Structures are given as C-alpha cells and as structure tokens.
Amino acid sequence: MKYTFEIICMLLIVGLFVLTQVVGNQFYFFIGFVILQYMVMATAWNILGGYGGYVNFGSAGFLATGAYTAVALINFLDVGLVEQMVAGGIFAGLLGLATGYLTLRLRGVYFAIATLALAIILETVVAHWDYVGGAAGTSILPKRKPELLGELIVDRKAGIFANYKEYLFFLMGTVAIISVWVARYIENSKLGRGLNAIKDSEEAAECMGVPTLRLKLIATTISGAMMGVAGAPLASYLTFIDPLSAFNLEYAINAIAMPMIGGTVSWAGPVIGALLLGTAQQVSSLWIQSELNLLIVGVVLVVFVIIAPEGIIGWFRKSRQGSRR
Amino acid sequence: MAIFIDLLLNALVIGVLLGGFYAALSIGLSITFGLLDVVNIAHPTMLVLGAFIAFLLNSTWGIDPVLAGIISTPFFFVLGWLIYQVYYNVFEKSGAESLRGLAFFFGLLFIIEVGLIIQFGVDHRLVEAPYIGQSWNIVIGEEIDVAIPFRLLVAFVVAAIATLAIHAYLTKTFFGRAVRAVAQDMMALRLMGVDPIRVKRIAFAMGVATAGIGGALMIIVLPIEPSLGRLYLGNVFAIVVLGGLGSISGTLLAAVIIGIAESIVATFFGPSWAPAVSFGILLAVLAFRPEGLFGKTAGAH
Amino acid sequence: MEIVYEQNYNPKTADFTPILRAANAKKPDAIYIASYPNGSAGLVRALAEVGTDAKAVGGGMVGLQFAGLMAGLGPMLNGIANYDFFVPEPTMNLYPGASALIDRYQSKVKAENLKVDALGYYLVPWAYANLDILGQAVEAVGSLDQVAIGKYIRDNEFTSVVGKIKFGKNGEWERPRTLVVQYQGITNNDLQQFATPGTRKILLPADISTGDIQSFNSLRK
Known part of the structure; x- marks a missing residue:
C-alpha cells in the first residue's frame, strides 16, 4: 500500500495519546520526553550529517535558539506551547539558513568547527540578553489553564491532559513522528539523493548538475528548524532555563552519537540510536549513577564505530545478506 | 589617562602570558590535527587528565606541578602511541570516513571524563606551589605599574620553551621533516624508504604527550574539574585553525592573538564578551580565509 | 549606593x-x-x-x-x-543533631573513601533538613497526597538540624538563616x-x- 508508513505514523500518534490517558505515573512522561527530544535532535542532525556528510557540532545552539525563542515569546506575548514551538522552529530554521550561507566554503572539520563557534557566540549573546534571564537564567511557570482552539488542554479535572508532563510528552512525541516522516521523505526524494551525492564527492555532484549550494541551504534550514522545535518546550519542561543548560554540549554529542550508533544512512538509524542510547542514559542516571550515562555514551560510541561502522542498521543488513549467501 | 595606560599595559602583558598558556594547550592538537589530520577532539580532556595527574603527584608527594607534568609526559606518549595504533588499524587503514574517527574521539572524551569523575569526584582541584598567588610588580611611572602573576609567567615560560622546542624539532631534524612530509605526500616518503605509519604514530604520540606538561600548566593557572576540557574544546580548535593547519609557529601566534583579544576585551568591554570576540575572529577567518591566518595550504579540502 | x-x-x-x-x-x-x-x-x-x-x-x-x-x-x-x-x-550547636550529623557524614566519607566533599558543612545539613521536613510532613499528613503535604509544609513550623524552619508567603524562610x-x-x-x-x-x-x-x-x- 502506498501510504502504509503514514498510517503507521498516525496510529503511533494515537497510541501516544492513549498512553497519556492510561498511564498514571508522570515519571514515565518525564523521562519519555527526553528520549523523544533526542529522537528529534538525532533525526534533524542526520539530515545534514548522515545524508549530506556535514557534521554539525553546534546542535545545542539550534536547540537553545528554539528554547530561548519560546522564553522570549512567553515574556512578550504569553503564548501557548504550540505557538512557541512553531516560532522556535522558524527562528532556528533561519539560523540554519544563515549558518548555511556563512559556511558555504567550508567542508569537513572546518564546517564542524564553524558550527561549534556559532553556538558559542550565540551562548555569549544570550548570556547578555537580560530579557530572557541573561547568564543567571530565568524561571518559567507554565500557564495555569492553557487553551488551544477553545479547548482546555491541561487541567487536573476538566483538561484533555491531567498535567503538563503528559501534554509535553504528547507534543514532543508528535514532533518526533513528524520529524521521522520528514527525514524519510527527504531520504527518498531528489533532495536526499542530491545530499548523498554531495557526501560522496561535492565536486563530482556539482559537475553532474546537482545544485549543491541550494541543497545544502535547504538541508541546514530543515535540520535547524527541527532542532528549534525540539528545543522550544525545554523551558516549560525544566521550568527553569539558563545558557549553560540550554547550550549544553551533551545535546550536540548525543545528536551525533545516536545516528552513529543506529546508522546514518537511513531514517531508522537515529530513531534506533535515540531509543537505545536515550533509554540507557535515563535508566543509568536514575537508577545507578548520574555520571554513568556519559560513560555509556562514550563506551557505546567507541565500540560501535569500531565493530559496527554502519551502525545497528548496517549490522543487520550485513548479517541478513550474509545469511542469504 | 594614566589609568588608561596602566590598564592597557597590563591587559597587553596578561594577554601575551595568557596566549603562551593557550599555546601550551593547543600545540598538541596542532600536531595531531594540523599536521596529521587526526581530529583528536579528546585533546582538551587529555589535558585535564594531565592536570589531575599533576594534582595527584602534588598532593601526595608535594612534587612541583611543572615537574609533575614532565614526569607524566612519557605516560601520555605511550597513551598516544596506543590510541594511534587503534585509530590506524580501525579507521585510517580502511580509509574510513573521518566522521567515524571523530566519533571515536568523542567517545574517548567521555570515557576519560567519567573515569576522572569516578576517581576524583566532581570537586574543583588546585595545586600548591610557592609561585601561585604571588605576583611581580614592576613600577613604570606614577599610577602605572604592571603586575605579572607568577602562575601565568611560569605557564608562559614553560609553554614557550615547549613550543619552540617542538617547532625546532619539526623543522630542523630529519624526523621532523618526515612528519611534515607525511602530511603532504605519503607516497614520496615511502619511496624514500621511510615508513609513514611509523612516522605518524610517533608524531601523534608526541602530540598527545604535550597533554602531560600542558595539563600541569592548566592546574597551575586555574582550578580544574573533570568536565573542564569541554570548555576549552572550542578555544583550542579555534587557535589551531586560526593559526593555519600544520603551522606550529602559526599556532603560537594565534594563541597570543586570542590571549590579547580576550584580555583587552575583558579589561575595557566586559569579560563576558571575551569568548564571543575570539570565536567571532575564528568565524570571520573561516568564512573569508579558511586556510587560517598563517596557513599556506587551502583549508577547504 | x-x-x-x-x-x-x-x-x-x-x-x-x-x-x-x-x-x-x-x-x-x-x-x-x-x-x-x-x-x-x-x-x-x-x-x-x-x-x-x-x-x-x-x-x-x-x-x-x-x-x-x-x-x-x-x-x-x-x-x-x-x-x-x-x-x-x-x-551553630544551637541546632539539635547538626554536629552529630556532620560527624556521621565525615566518618562515613573517610571510612568508605567517598569522592564527595570531605567536610560536608556547606550542603549536608540543609540537604538533610530538606528531606527531614518532607518526611515529617508525610508522617503528619498520613498519605502521599501532594496538595495536603504542600499545605502542611506551608502552615507549620519544623525543627531540624538547621534550626527552626517556617516558610513565609513567598516560599522562602520566614526568617532567613x-x-x-x-x-x-x-x-x-x-x-x-x-x-x-x-x-x-x-x-x-x-x-x-x-x-x-x-x-x-x-x-x-
């Protein structure tokens, strides 16, 4: 069937909604949100990094752009979460476009370092922007009884969701599913094939008439926008935000590590990587020791790049081919 | 006016000293990344490891931190040797894409960091040495005097000696020229009967070995904790790229430029703008002159 | 100023x-x-x-x-x-139990070679008091009902290792300590x-x- 994937996506969104209504323990939504947020980050990173071969080290900068757009909007207009996410996506997308323009001549490691530098400059600027809390950070209290299209969304008794964690979880889950759909669409489209050509050899791609410049700009914009959407609810989730937590290098690292572990060639890679690594980190930091989640990222990453260079997906493909022979 | 001259002079002096310190942090990366094209993103964390070793030697036996750094340097040489062995066999030999090598060092970064946390905890650590907390005051004129903190002076002198020694070694000796040749033409080296892999292995080990002395200088200059390396990640890469890949003297110059820029900005505009200025310089250089300020080869490759 | x-x-x-x-x-x-x-x-x-x-x-x-x-x-x-x-x-000995707590903490850190603050004055008593108050409130309320626990904590005065604690209108201590x-x-x-x-x-x-x-x-x- 032509739309099988889309139907599965819709079913998953419905499934997420059912989960929020059935599961009573907020704690699961609390950690589920983080894993889903990482899924969006990994998927977004992979569009540029996995398909196009451009390694973004500054993912945290895009996430923080979304988060701080949301904070500014809350302070300025007191808008709801969905609007914050849309705005966060727009601003981070514009940042992505600007990054693309600024780094047109840069390849490989130079591009990676430029994105890192960009994130650091942004962090410094935000640290001086007192309207959003400056270096000291700011507390965000989510709206008491938020409404969307006339419906009461979060309320202990009358709302669609009994509390904010459920709402945030559902929103992030929906975003994650849409991101994965977009990534899959890109992968099978002209854009994806063009990016792949750029990854193999930018000169050759150009000679063959691939509009490398335009494709790169589209990819940086889409990737940045997704990260911004993922970052926008961060302030509401943490109820406090400061530059150090929003620009944390861990976001950048996980956004790279998760696709690498899952496999960068396909949309399923970042999803698998985020599920595995994200869950492992949450479990280890909550039940064993908080430092261990970083150790897990480190060890898993090293082991995977050594024994499974194409990630889990590549590993499966290879073993399947092997058994066929 | 006297106050302005006083501040400016001090900012310049501190900037140069700070630059020397930054050079000590970056020089190893200038070898591994600049010359050998191995993106050792774990380098700053290796420096922190070196700092903790200096701390351990200093707090247990009272060994001077600089001496402690010299003592730990062979250990880092061996570590670098082993890492390159793995790196070469897994990634370089198979011509694997650089992304995987990058991820490998990323993982290494976290393994070292968490290892330090498990061993030492997350507390900040300092070392004791008679020159820390002391300074040398030079009176120049009325209301103008320059104060040189000894800890920065020690860092600068040691860094300068190490950097110049490495520079001399790489330009004057046969092996040094071989290292530089490896970056340009592996085939030619093979034809000359030199094993390029061996050359790269030793050069990489040298680059990592600088983490011993560099780490010791780090803990002399500032308090350290396991995740400090991440803060300096941007700085050291900025300096190496700014100086031009493969140029040791360029790295030293770039480090001094960043040091002076930071201390001038900190003195006259507010310290919190300092990183934005140095990374702004980097971004501008990358956008308009990707080969770096002093590099000769084109950066976009 | x-x-x-x-x-x-x-x-x-x-x-x-x-x-x-x-x-x-x-x-x-x-x-x-x-x-x-x-x-x-x-x-x-x-x-x-x-x-x-x-x-x-x-x-x-x-x-x-x-x-x-x-x-x-x-x-x-x-x-x-x-x-x-x-x-x-x-x-500081005015506060009941504080020095005993510090002694216990310091000897535990030493005996088990824990990689935490060796002295523990700064945060240990406050962290202890934090959970102590929550524990006292849960026992007094007799259930895990968050709203009731919150109300009890706001309305009552507590005694713990950092002295007497009563919360003011803004959530801070009524008398800063x-x-x-x-x-x-x-x-x-x-x-x-x-x-x-x-x-x-x-x-x-x-x-x-x-x-x-x-x-x-x-x-x-």
Missing part, C-alpha cells in the same frame, strides 16, 4: 586579573562578587596577585565553601566575607583547620554571630 563597575564574566575565563584591575581602577569601597566555583577561585587568586583597596570583598561566591577549594586557596581566603549555610562555629561569614586566621593549606572554629566567623544573622566584620586588608598580611 553608587555602582561604579558591574560586569559579567564567562565560565571559561582563565585569568581574572584584568577584571580585578578594571574594577580597581574605579576605586570601589566594596566589591560584591557573585560567582561560580571556577570564577570564585580565579578571583581569589587575582585578589592575592593584584590586591585591592576595597574595604569589603565577597558576597555570593559559590565554591569557597567546598573542602577542596578551601584547602587549595588557604590563606588567600583571609578577609573575604561570603555567604555560607553551616560552619563549625560554637553557636543564610550565614554571612568572614574568612580569617587561615595560615596554611591544611584542610583540618576548616573543621575547627575560628576560620570562618559568623557575621550574620546577628543572634548567632561570632565576630564583627573587619576591613579586607586588615585580615591579610
């Missing part, structure tokens, strides 16, 4: 002497510092290297309460007035001197103070 110099710094600042020089150039009477551990240590060192004519220095410097930094900085701390939560001064202490008489880098009274005299709150504030330079040699 006139503010002559106000600046932020970045967490990766390696050297703080330019900042202190710029501040000194404005000839301040007092220097208020709000800093995190890196900056606290860096500024304390800069104060030792550059010096200052300000009469009072300190304020909200996070990190100077940590055992590792106190021992590392040693005599450079003399004269600084800073906030703290708990120090081994005699008047944060200490202001001044470092003095520190002669070397030995950690154990910080486990005895005298190195951190309590200036505020007045009812438990153990010393009066002295000018910054009078406490430095």
Whole structure:
C-alpha cells in the first residue's frame, strides 16, 4: 500500500495519546520526553550529517535558539506551547539558513568547527540578553489553564491532559513522528539523493548538475528548524532555563552519537540510536549513577564505530545478506 | 589617562602570558590535527587528565606541578602511541570516513571524563606551589605599574620553551621533516624508504604527550574539574585553525592573538564578551580565509 | 549606593586579573562578587596577585565553601566575607543533631573513601533538613497526597538540624538563616583547620554571630 508508513505514523500518534490517558505515573512522561527530544535532535542532525556528510557540532545552539525563542515569546506575548514551538522552529530554521550561507566554503572539520563557534557566540549573546534571564537564567511557570482552539488542554479535572508532563510528552512525541516522516521523505526524494551525492564527492555532484549550494541551504534550514522545535518546550519542561543548560554540549554529542550508533544512512538509524542510547542514559542516571550515562555514551560510541561502522542498521543488513549467501 | 595606560599595559602583558598558556594547550592538537589530520577532539580532556595527574603527584608527594607534568609526559606518549595504533588499524587503514574517527574521539572524551569523575569526584582541584598567588610588580611611572602573576609567567615560560622546542624539532631534524612530509605526500616518503605509519604514530604520540606538561600548566593557572576540557574544546580548535593547519609557529601566534583579544576585551568591554570576540575572529577567518591566518595550504579540502 | 563597575564574566575565563584591575581602577569601597566555583577561585587568586583597596570583598561566591577549594586557596581566603549555610562555629550547636550529623557524614566519607566533599558543612545539613521536613510532613499528613503535604509544609513550623524552619508567603524562610561569614586566621593549606572554629566567623544573622566584620586588608598580611 502506498501510504502504509503514514498510517503507521498516525496510529503511533494515537497510541501516544492513549498512553497519556492510561498511564498514571508522570515519571514515565518525564523521562519519555527526553528520549523523544533526542529522537528529534538525532533525526534533524542526520539530515545534514548522515545524508549530506556535514557534521554539525553546534546542535545545542539550534536547540537553545528554539528554547530561548519560546522564553522570549512567553515574556512578550504569553503564548501557548504550540505557538512557541512553531516560532522556535522558524527562528532556528533561519539560523540554519544563515549558518548555511556563512559556511558555504567550508567542508569537513572546518564546517564542524564553524558550527561549534556559532553556538558559542550565540551562548555569549544570550548570556547578555537580560530579557530572557541573561547568564543567571530565568524561571518559567507554565500557564495555569492553557487553551488551544477553545479547548482546555491541561487541567487536573476538566483538561484533555491531567498535567503538563503528559501534554509535553504528547507534543514532543508528535514532533518526533513528524520529524521521522520528514527525514524519510527527504531520504527518498531528489533532495536526499542530491545530499548523498554531495557526501560522496561535492565536486563530482556539482559537475553532474546537482545544485549543491541550494541543497545544502535547504538541508541546514530543515535540520535547524527541527532542532528549534525540539528545543522550544525545554523551558516549560525544566521550568527553569539558563545558557549553560540550554547550550549544553551533551545535546550536540548525543545528536551525533545516536545516528552513529543506529546508522546514518537511513531514517531508522537515529530513531534506533535515540531509543537505545536515550533509554540507557535515563535508566543509568536514575537508577545507578548520574555520571554513568556519559560513560555509556562514550563506551557505546567507541565500540560501535569500531565493530559496527554502519551502525545497528548496517549490522543487520550485513548479517541478513550474509545469511542469504 | 594614566589609568588608561596602566590598564592597557597590563591587559597587553596578561594577554601575551595568557596566549603562551593557550599555546601550551593547543600545540598538541596542532600536531595531531594540523599536521596529521587526526581530529583528536579528546585533546582538551587529555589535558585535564594531565592536570589531575599533576594534582595527584602534588598532593601526595608535594612534587612541583611543572615537574609533575614532565614526569607524566612519557605516560601520555605511550597513551598516544596506543590510541594511534587503534585509530590506524580501525579507521585510517580502511580509509574510513573521518566522521567515524571523530566519533571515536568523542567517545574517548567521555570515557576519560567519567573515569576522572569516578576517581576524583566532581570537586574543583588546585595545586600548591610557592609561585601561585604571588605576583611581580614592576613600577613604570606614577599610577602605572604592571603586575605579572607568577602562575601565568611560569605557564608562559614553560609553554614557550615547549613550543619552540617542538617547532625546532619539526623543522630542523630529519624526523621532523618526515612528519611534515607525511602530511603532504605519503607516497614520496615511502619511496624514500621511510615508513609513514611509523612516522605518524610517533608524531601523534608526541602530540598527545604535550597533554602531560600542558595539563600541569592548566592546574597551575586555574582550578580544574573533570568536565573542564569541554570548555576549552572550542578555544583550542579555534587557535589551531586560526593559526593555519600544520603551522606550529602559526599556532603560537594565534594563541597570543586570542590571549590579547580576550584580555583587552575583558579589561575595557566586559569579560563576558571575551569568548564571543575570539570565536567571532575564528568565524570571520573561516568564512573569508579558511586556510587560517598563517596557513599556506587551502583549508577547504 | 553608587555602582561604579558591574560586569559579567564567562565560565571559561582563565585569568581574572584584568577584571580585578578594571574594577580597581574605579576605586570601589566594596566589591560584591557573585560567582561560580571556577570564577570564585580565579578571583581569589587575582585578589592575592593584584590586591585591592576595597574595604569589603565577597558576597555570593559559590565554591569557597567546598573542602577542596578551601584547602587549595588557604590563606588567600583571609578577609573575604561570603555567604555560607553551616560552619563549625560554637553557636551553630544551637541546632539539635547538626554536629552529630556532620560527624556521621565525615566518618562515613573517610571510612568508605567517598569522592564527595570531605567536610560536608556547606550542603549536608540543609540537604538533610530538606528531606527531614518532607518526611515529617508525610508522617503528619498520613498519605502521599501532594496538595495536603504542600499545605502542611506551608502552615507549620519544623525543627531540624538547621534550626527552626517556617516558610513565609513567598516560599522562602520566614526568617532567613543564610550565614554571612568572614574568612580569617587561615595560615596554611591544611584542610583540618576548616573543621575547627575560628576560620570562618559568623557575621550574620546577628543572634548567632561570632565576630564583627573587619576591613579586607586588615585580615591579610
């Protein structure tokens, strides 16, 4: 069937909604949100990094752009979460476009370092922007009884969701599913094939008439926008935000590590990587020791790049081919 | 006016000293990344490891931190040797894409960091040495005097000696020229009967070995904790790229430029703008002159 | 009060002497510092290297309460007035159970070689009191109903290892119990001197103070 994937996506969104209504323990939504947020980050990173071969080290900068757009909007207009996410996506997308323009001549490691530098400059600027809390950070209290299209969304008794964690979880889950759909669409489209050509050899791609410049700009914009959407609810989730937590290098690292572990060639890679690594980190930091989640990222990453260079997906493909022979 | 001259002079002096310190942090990366094209993103964390070793030697036996750094340097040489062995066999030999090598060092970064946390905890650590907390005051004129903190002076002198020694070694000796040749033409080296892999292995080990002395200088200059390396990640890469890949003297110059820029900005505009200025310089250089300020080869490759 | 110099710094600042020089150039009477551990240590060192004519220095410097930094900085701390939560001064014994808790903590850290703060004055009593109050509230309410627990905590006064605690309208303590202490008489880098009274005299709150504030330079040699 032509739309099988889309139907599965819709079913998953419905499934997420059912989960929020059935599961009573907020704690699961609390950690589920983080894993889903990482899924969006990994998927977004992979569009540029996995398909196009451009390694973004500054993912945290895009996430923080979304988060701080949301904070500014809350302070300025007191808008709801969905609007914050849309705005966060727009601003981070514009940042992505600007990054693309600024780094047109840069390849490989130079591009990676430029994105890192960009994130650091942004962090410094935000640290001086007192309207959003400056270096000291700011507390965000989510709206008491938020409404969307006339419906009461979060309320202990009358709302669609009994509390904010459920709402945030559902929103992030929906975003994650849409991101994965977009990534899959890109992968099978002209854009994806063009990016792949750029990854193999930018000169050759150009000679063959691939509009490398335009494709790169589209990819940086889409990737940045997704990260911004993922970052926008961060302030509401943490109820406090400061530059150090929003620009944390861990976001950048996980956004790279998760696709690498899952496999960068396909949309399923970042999803698998985020599920595995994200869950492992949450479990280890909550039940064993908080430092261990970083150790897990480190060890898993090293082991995977050594024994499974194409990630889990590549590993499966290879073993399947092997058994066929 | 006297106050302005006083501040400016001090900012310049501190900037140069700070630059020397930054050079000590970056020089190893200038070898591994600049010359050998191995993106050792774990380098700053290796420096922190070196700092903790200096701390351990200093707090247990009272060994001077600089001496402690010299003592730990062979250990880092061996570590670098082993890492390159793995790196070469897994990634370089198979011509694997650089992304995987990058991820490998990323993982290494976290393994070292968490290892330090498990061993030492997350507390900040300092070392004791008679020159820390002391300074040398030079009176120049009325209301103008320059104060040189000894800890920065020690860092600068040691860094300068190490950097110049490495520079001399790489330009004057046969092996040094071989290292530089490896970056340009592996085939030619093979034809000359030199094993390029061996050359790269030793050069990489040298680059990592600088983490011993560099780490010791780090803990002399500032308090350290396991995740400090991440803060300096941007700085050291900025300096190496700014100086031009493969140029040791360029790295030293770039480090001094960043040091002076930071201390001038900190003195006259507010310290919190300092990183934005140095990374702004980097971004501008990358956008308009990707080969770096002093590099000769084109950066976009 | 006139503010002559106000600046932020970045967490990766390696050297703080330019900042202190710029501040000194404005000839301040007092220097208020709000800093995190890196900056606290860096500024304390800069104060030792550059010096200052300000009469009072300190304020909200996070990190100077940590055992590792106190021992590392040693005599450079003399004269600084800073906030703290708990120090081994005699008047702190007013709080029941505090010294027993500290003793238990310190011997556990030593016996099990834990990689945590060796002294534990700064956060241990407050963290203990934090959970103690929650525990008392849960027992009094008799269930895990969050709303009821919250109401009980807001409405009642508690006694724990940091004294009597009653919360005010804004959620803070009704009577603040944060200490202001001044470092003095520190002669070397030995950690154990910080486990005895005298190195951190309590200036505020007045009812438990153990010393009066002295000018910054009078406490430095």
